[in-house]
Amino acid sequence: MIEKDITLKVSNKLKKILERELGVRVVTTRDSDVEVALDSRVAKANNQNAQLFLSIHVNSSYRKSARGPETYFVSLKATDKVSMQLAMKENSSFTEMGDDSEDDDLKMILWSMAQTEHIKESSRLADYIQNELNILLNTKNRGVKQAPFRVLMRASMPAVLIEIAFVSNKYEENRLRDDSFIDKVARSIYSGVSKYIYYYNSTFK
Amino acid sequence: MNKKVIYILISLAVIFFITSLIIYLSSSGTFKRVVKDKKGETEITEEDAPELEKVKIFFLTNGSSLFVPKNFEIEKNENRIEFLKSYLDLMISESSKYISPFPEQTRLQSFFYIDDKQMAVLDFSEELIINFPGGSRGEIEFIYFFVNNLCYNFKEIKKVKILVAGNEYKTLSGHLDLENPYFPDYKYFRR
Numbered sequence: 001m002i003e004k005d006i007t008l009k010v011s012n013k014l015k016k017i018l019e020r021e022l023g024v025r026v027v028t029t030r031d032s033d034v035e036v037a038l039d040s041r042v043a044k045a046n047n048q049n050a051q052l053f054l055s056i057h058v059n060s061s062y063r064k065s066a067r068g069p070e071t072y073f074v075s076l077k078a079t080d081k082v083s084m085q086l087a088m089k090e091n092s093s094f095t096e097m098g099d100d101s102e103d104d105d106l107k108m109i110l111w112s113m114a115q116t117e118h119i120k121e122s123s124r125l126a127d128y129i130q131n132e133l134n135i136l137l138n139t140k141n142r143g144v145k146q147a148p149f150r151v152l153m154r155a156s157m158p159a160v161l162i163e164i165a166f167v168s169n170k171y172e173e174n175r176l177r178d179d180s181f182i183d184k185v186a187r188s189i190y191s192g193v194s195k196y197i198y199y200y201n202s203t204f205k
Numbered sequence: 206m207n208k209k210v211i212y213i214l215i216s217l218a219v220i221f222f223i224t225s226l227i228i229y230l231s232s233s234g235t236f237k238r239v240v241k242d243k244k245g246e247t248e249i250t251e252e253d254a255p256e257l258e259k260v261k262i263f264f265l266t267n268g269s270s271l272f273v274p275k276n277f278e279i280e281k282n283e284n285r286i287e288f289l290k291s292y293l294d295l296m297i298s299e300s301s302k303y304i305s306p307f308p309e310q311t312r313l314q315s316f317f318y319i320d321d322k323q324m325a326v327l328d329f330s331e332e333l334i335i336n337f338p339g340g341s342r343g344e345i346e347f348i349y350f351f352v353n354n355l356c357y358n359f360k361e362i363k364k365v366k367i368l369v370a371g372n373e374y375k376t377l378s379g380h381l382d383l384e385n386p387y388f389p390d391y392k393y394f395r396r
Contacts, residue, residue: 003339038379057380060340062304065267072341075390147345147390150375150382161380163341 003058003167006176008033010056010164013186022194042154046114052125052193053155058176059163067169068139069185071130072161073122074115074153075146114156121158124199129162129192136188137181139165158196162189255280258288260358262296263394264303265346271395272350275299286318289325289359296354306346308336314370323363324386325355331370339378348381349393356389364388 008030015026027048029041045053059070115122126144134141152159164185165172175181258281263272277295282288293313300306310332318325337343352365366386368374374383 038375057341058339059342060338061342061346062306062338063265063267063270063346066270066342070341147341147380148382148385148387149341149380150384151379153382161341166340166342168338168340168343 004033006058006164006167006182007056009179009182010186010189013183014054014056014189017186017190018193021190022197024197038151039154042151042159045159046154046156050157052196053152053157053159054189054193055149055151055159055161056189057161057163059166060168061166062168064168064170067166067172068141069130069133069137069165070143070145070163071126071133072145072147072149072152072163073119073126074155074159075148076116076119076153114154115152115159118155118158121200122152122160125158125192125196126160128195128199129160129189132188132192132195133162133164133185136184136191257281260292260295261354262299263350263354263357264300265306265350266303269395272353272393273395285359285361289316289318289355292355292358293327296351300350306343306350308332308338310336318362323361324366325359325362325364326366326368327351328368328371334369334374334377337378341380344377344381345393347377348387349390352387353389353391353394357391357394 011028012031015028018024018026027044027050029036029044041055042053059066123144130141130144133139149161152161165176165181167173167176257278260277260279261274262277263274266273277299279288279291279295282291293316297313307329310330312330312332313327314330315328316326333347337347348367351367355362355365364386367383369377369383376383
C-alpha cells in the first residue's frame with residue numbers, strides 16, 4: 001500500500017466535499033499521481049494566497065502498536081534559525097539591512113518565518129480537525145502535537161499536517177484499504193475545517 | 206585416627222583457610238570482582254577496575270508511546286569525545302534489544318562536536334534515507350532518540366545536527382526539517 005495513493009484519494013474526496021458544502025475554492029498540490037517537491041507545495045499555497053493549508057499524510061512507526069490519527073502544527077522553538085528570526089524581529093529594523101547577500105538572507109528569513117504569525121490559529125485548526133477525527137473514527141486520541149515540519153514552517157496562513165492512520169499498524173493498514181474509511185476520514189477533516197471557519201467568521205468578521 | 210577422620214579434619218582446615226582469606230581480602234579492599242572488558246569476562250582487582258559513569262538511554266518499547274529509560278554504566282573517560290563515542294556505540298547496539306527507530310542497515314558513519322556551538326553532529330549512512338519507512342511519527346522517533354538522549358546525558362551538548370552520507374538533507378522522508386539542528390524535546394521521554 002502506497003501512502004501517496006491513499007492521501008490522493010482523501011484529498012480529492014475532501015476537495016469535493018469542501019467545494020460542495022462550503023462553496024470555497026480548493027487548490028490541491030496534485031490531482032494525479034505526480035511527485036511534487038516539498039517546498040513547491042507550500043509555495044503554491046503562498047502564491048495562491050490560500051487562507052488555510054492542509055497537508056495530508058499516512059503515518060508510520062517502527063512501534064507496530066502505534067495507531068490513531070495525529071494532527072500537527074509547527075513547532076518553531078526547536079530550531080536555531082527561528083530563534084534567530086524571532087530575535088531579529090524583536091531587535092532590529094529589517095529596512096536597515098544593506099547589501100545583496102543580506103537581502104537574500106532577509107528574504108530567506110522572512111520566508112521561513114511565515115508561520116510564526118499563524119501559530120495560534122494553526123493550533124486551533126489542528127484541535128478542531130483532531131477532535132473530529134477522534135469522534136467520527138472512534139480512534140484513540142493521540143492529541144494535537146507540535147514538531148518542526150518543513151512543509152508547515154513556510155506557510156503564510158494557518159497550516160496543519162494530518163496523519164490519518166498508521167500504515168505500520170496491521171489493523172489500521174486494513175482500514176486504509178477500505179474506501180468507506182477513506183470517506184469517513186475526508187468527512188472528519190471537512191467537519192474540523194468547517195468548525196474552524198465558523199469560529200473564525202464568528203470571531204473576526 | 207583413621208583416614209576418614211584425617212580427611213574431614215583437612216577439609217575443615219581448608220574451608221576455614223579459604224573463608225579467612227575471603228574475609229581478609231574483603232576488608233582490605235582488594236577483593237577481586239568480575240567485570241566485563243572488551244575481550245570478555247576477566248578478573249581484575251578493585252584497584253585496577255575502570256571507574257564507571259552512570260548514563261541513561263531512553264528506548265522505544267512496545268508498552269509505551271514514550272521513550273523509556275534504562276540505566277547503564279560506561280567506563281569513565283576524561284576525553285569526552287571518546288566517552289561520547291562509547292555512549293553512541295552503546296545506544297546503537299542496545300537499541301536492537303528494544304524497538305530500533307532506524308533501518309537495520311543504517312550506520313553512524315561519523316560524529317563530531319562543535320565546541321563554540323555546543324552542537325553534536327551525527328552523520329549517518331545513506332541507508333537511513335533509502336530504507337526509511339516514512340511517517341511523521343517515525344521521523345520524530347528517530348530524530349529525538351538521538352537528540353534527546355545525547356542532550357540528556359551530555360550537558361555540554363545543547364543541540365544536535367543530523368547529516369546523511371555527509372550531506373545536509375531537507376527531511377528524512379518529507380516531514381521534519383533537517384536543515385536546522387535540533388534542541389531536545391523531552392515530551393517524548395518518560396521522565
